[in-house]
Amino acid sequence: MDLLEANNLLLTISGKKNKLRIYFLSWLRNKILHDDPEVEKRQGWTSVGDLEGCTHYKVVKFERMRFLVVGRRSSIEIYAWAQKPYHKFMAYKEFSDLKHKPLLVDMTMEEGQRFKVIYGSTEGFHAIDVESGSCYNIYLPTHSGSPLIPQTIVVLPSGRGWQLLLCYDDEGVYVDTYGRARRDTVLQWGEAPTSVAYIKPQHVLGWGEKAIEIRAVESGQLEGVFLHKRSKRLKFLCEHKDKVFFASVRAGRSSQVYFMTLNRNPESNW
Template identity: 60%
Template sequence: IDVNVSPHIDENNQFKSNAPEIRKYKKRFNCDILCAALWGVNLLIGTDNGLMLLDRSGQGKVYSLIKGRRFQQLNVLESQNILLTISGKKNKIRLYYLSFLKNKIVKSQTNDGKRPAFTNLGELQGAKHFKIVKYERIKFLIVALDDSIEVYAWAPKPYHKFMTFKVFSQLSYRPLLVDLTIEEGSRLKVIYGSTYGFHAIDLDTSNQIDIYLPSQLNDSVIPHAIIVLPNTNGMQLLLCYNNEGVYCDTYGKKSKDILLQWGELPTSVAYISNGKVMGWGNKAIEIRNVDSATLDGVFMHKRAQKLKYLCEKNEKVFFSSIRNGSSCQIYFMALNKMSS
């Protein structure tokens, strides 16, 4: 990947390049990488044929943890000792115990076979996407299913599990992407994306509204990201779909007369914790300011290739190439030089 980021001038009128550092891990994967999540400094990798761990603290060794199972989404909840997954042929929500995975790496026998390796979240099947959101001291889990959305709350010991909080089964559209926003610190609202646009459900009243339905689109909507803008009391959103993004509030009112327009149709869009939103296209990766949609940087590929966003933490962004017949690799980008 070639880096092409506009240089900035510092106080002494000296040009300084804010080009982030990009690395590529040597390991070539002969399966499709679908998702990833950081566990400490190491990277858990979900593929179409198993779960692996990339040791980032050492020589980049890859450990196979679970074989023969498809992993679509991962989220590490370290304080709960849980790896939350959408996995298997039936897309179940399965919770693996981190202690079990750790024992597989260090080949420890302390598990003694008594403690189960995982537990499923009820009888759920057909999960499309989930999101973990903290509100005060509660961890909420929002799950998009084939034709419903379910909200769970984490119950600490002695229960130590997610318990049903709300179920919304009478939906006007099939959810593909979900999030939860807390308006003004008190009102909880589910935001979800479908092939028609973006919608909201008030958790107290169960009222459903359409937030944004693109009117000029002939094709169906591909929802990429629901971004709750920082410092807006959970009221302002950037909704990214197809090759653009719109700014509106949680009631569907347009909040900015700006349209975020990507240079090409991205395969992935993600909000990064330093106030940037990134789009991965076939020709380039674009970095934009989340508040103004202005272009902050472009990374041109040496040759056209499809890339997929995996995860981000502390301005370290992980993404992978999409396998095209042979193998794929994982990339790592440090954005801390670009902090605004």
């Protein structure tokens, strides 16, 4: 999920048809406090377009521009945020009939000029040039068993939009948007994580069944470990202000939501 507090919005993939929905924070707040009858009467959520079967989405911001990248069964759609009086995401680009089903999506802007969509599938990682629509592979691991599990795509803060950390299964590799290896370093998790997230500006977290690992995003080095009291499968939800939220994954049962408070002291990051 994503929280766009300045826009009064919460984004999430919801329902049996995996629709991408926008919930209004004022409506959610009123569901708890019941202090505004006018808000109570309003529709509390709306769908983005007519999207069903969404697999993943990512909100990205470049200067004053904000985009919503959405992966579906065999396509990727891009929406651009329109300010008032529209105040909503509007269709911008669509790339259909993709060879590989997008399970993970992101977008970058190389050198402040060229937009590229980066996405992960069960085969590896791929890129789409937004202007031309051309699609090509950037990393197809040969040593990993199939199907591959893409975990997260990180556009490195020091890489001017074209250096990436691609995490899958229990490791991560450093390549550029053309598929060239940028470093000999490989990020290796202690155990295969059920969820991985980039926590800006300098860490990547892996939620395993026995521990949460904290690693430096630029080097992959281990910087901290939080052990669980008992074995759990955990999934990243979102980062907001000084907290990271995640949930337990339970088949057919209710989940619990947890959070970690981040220490923003430059000398102690947690």
